[in-house]
Amino acid sequence: MKQSRRQPWLTKVWAWLKTPRGLSIALHAVLILALIIGTTTTAVKIYHVSIPNTQPAIKATVIDAKAYDHQQAEIARQKARALAAKRAAERRAYERRVAKQRAIKLAKERAHKRALTKQRKALAEKRAAEKKRQLALKQKRERIEKARQRKAQQEKIKQAKAQQEKARQHKLAQEKAARERLRKQALENLVKQRLAAKRAAAAAAHQKQLLTEKEKYIGLIQQTIRANWINQFMNAGDLTVTLQIDLDSKGDVQSVTVVQSSGNAAFDRQAVIAVRKSSPLPMPKDADLAKQFQVIKLPFSNQLS
C-alpha cells in the first residue's frame, strides 16, 4: 500500500523528467551542481601542502671491524633510537604544524567563504542596482523614443498633410489646365471640322464634276470608236479582244497593243483599225482627269451584253 502510494510520485517525476522541459531543468540542475562542486574543488586546490625533505646526508668513516661492528651496532642502535626520537619529535612537530596549518586553512576558508558570500551579495546587489539603473535607463530611453516617435509621427502627418495639400493644389491646377486644353482643343476641332467639311464639300463637288466629266469623255470615246469600228462579226460567235492604247495630252493615239487576242486575227485587226481611225480621241481638258485617259484598256466585244 505504501509502495503503491509512493509509486505515482516516482512515476510523476519520471514522467516530468521525460518531458523536454523537465529534462532540461534536471540537466541544468545537474550542471549547476557540477559547476558548484567544480568551483569548490578549484578553491581547495589553491592551497598546496608542501612536505619538507627530512632525509639526512650519509658520511663514510673507516674503523676496526669487530669493535667496529659492535661499536657500530651500538652506534647504530643509539643512532636508531635518536633517529626514532627525532622522528617522533619531527612527527609531532609536523602534526602540530599540520593541525595549525589546517586551522589556518579552515579560518582562511571561512574568511574566504564569508568574503565570497559578501562579494556575491555585493555583486548581486550591484547587479540588481545595475539592472534597476538599466531599467530606468531603458524606460527613459523608451520615453524619449516614444516622444521622438510621437514627434516624428506628428511631423509625418504634418508633412503628409502638406503633401496632400500640395498634390491637391497641383491636381487642381492640372485639372484647370486640362479643362483649358480641352476647351481649346474643342474649339480647334470645331474649326478643323468646319474646314474639313468645307474642303470635303468642295472636293466632292470637284469629284462629281470630274466624274460626270469622266463619264462624258468615256461616252465620247465609245461613240468615236464605235463609229469607226466596222464589225462584220455579229454572227461569228462570242469574240472579245482587249486592246491597250496610249494617248498623249491631245488624245492622239501613240500606241495600240493587243493585250488579249480574241483568237480571230481579223477581229483583232478591225479593233486596232477602229482605234487608229479614231485618233485623236476626245480628251478631257482637266489635266488631272486627262491623266486618267493616258492609258486605256479597250475590250471590244461583238456581243451586245
Place this chain on the structure above:
Amino acid sequence: MKGLFHLVIVAVVSTFVSVAYANLTIHITQGVDKPYPIAVVPFSSQYFGEAGLPDGLAGVISTDLKHSGRFALMPTNNMPSQPHHLSDFQWSQWRHVNANLEYVLLGQVTPAGGNTFNVQFRLVSMVGGSPLIGQRFTHIPANRLRALAHHISDVVFRTITGIPGDFATRIAYVTVQHAISAKPVYQLVVSDADGHHPQVLLQQVGNPIASPVWSPNGRQLAYVSYVNNRMAIYAITLATGKRHLIANFRGMNSAPSWSPDGKKMAMALSMGGGDNTNIYVMDLASKKLTRYTTYGNNTSPVWSPDGKILAFNSNRGGNPQIYTLSLATRQVSRVTYNGLQNFNPVYTPNGKYLVIMHQQHRGGPIRIAKVDLASDNIQALTTGELDRSPSVSPNGQMVIYADYDKADGILAETSINGTIHLTLPATQGTVQSPAWSPWLT
C-alpha cells in the same frame, strides 16, 4: 540589308502593279456592220481583154470582193495614183483622199513570154502600216489569169474577214433554150463562182437535164435526165465528160444527193408506185438500196454535214413541209410549221440552218428562206416573186438560186443573212437548178 532590299523590290513591284492596273477600261460594243473600204489598184495599165479579162485582174478581184457584200470598193478614178509597189505608195496622199480607207491591194502583172504572165500582189492596211500579206506567181498562162484573180480574192477575203473565200469555187447549173419551132436545148454548164468562164459540160436537145449536184470531192456531178422517157440519175465526171447511170428504177428516179463521204447517194424513187416518191439511200459501191419513208410524197433529200441526218420535204401532213430523218434511228421530225409550203432544203456548212424555198400563203411569192434548226424560226432571205433551187456556198456566206422574176430565169445570190443581193452575168436561155461546188483543190 537583305530585308530592305526585298522591301524595295516589293515597293517597286507594287507601284508598277498599281500603275498597270489603274487603267481606265472602256468597253466597246456594236460597231457598224458595213463593208470594209478597200482600194484595189489596177495591176497593169495594159489591156488583157484577149485573156478574158477586159478589166484586168484588179477588175475580177474587185467584182469578187464587191459581190461578197463585205467590201466597199474605191472607184478607180478616185485613186490619187496607181502604184504597183509598196515603195511607190504615198500613204499621206491616199489618206488625204479618203481617211476612211482601211485596205489597199497593190499588184502587178507583167508578160513573161509565151502568152504567160508573172503576177505579184500585196495587201496593205492603211492604219496598220505594214503589208498584211503578199504573194508572187510566175509564168501563169493567160487562160489561168481569171482563176488566179479568184485565188487572190480568196486570200484578200480570208485575210480581212477571217472567213475562207470561195471565189475560186465553181457553180453548176442547167440552161434551157427554147426555140419556137424546135425542141428545147438543155445544157449542163459549169462556170466560175462569179458566173464567168462558163463551160458546157453536156448538151441535150429535147431531153431535159435537172437537179445537178456536186460530189464531195468536186470531180463529179450527179444529175437527172431521161432514158427512154424514164427519169434516171446519172453522174458525169468533169475532167473527162464521161457519164454513167446510177439509178434507173421503175418510175421516177430523182433528187440525187451525195453523202459527205461520197460513198452513198440519197434519192427520191417512185419504184412504179404512181406519182409519189420515197426517200432511199444507195450504197454506190454495191448499188444496194435502203428505203426510209413509206407515207406521202417524199423528195429532195439532203445530207447534214455530219452525214447522220437527211432533211427532205414531204406532203404527209398536207402541203409540202420540211422534215428531218435520223439515219441511225429512222426517226422523222417535222421542222417547218410556218408558211403554206416549204421545200427543197439544203444545209449550211455549219449544220445550223436549212436554206429552203418558202411560200408563206396561197398565191404568195416563193422565196428563199433560212430555217434556224435551233429554234425552227424561218427568215426570208430574198424578196423576189419566184426564187428557186437554193444552193449554199462552201464557206456558208452566200446562197445562189434561180430568180424567175422575169420570163427567163437568171442566177442570183443572197448573203446568208439576207442583206446582200446580186445577180450574176446573163446566160443564154433560162437558168435552172444552180449548184455551188464544194472547196476545190
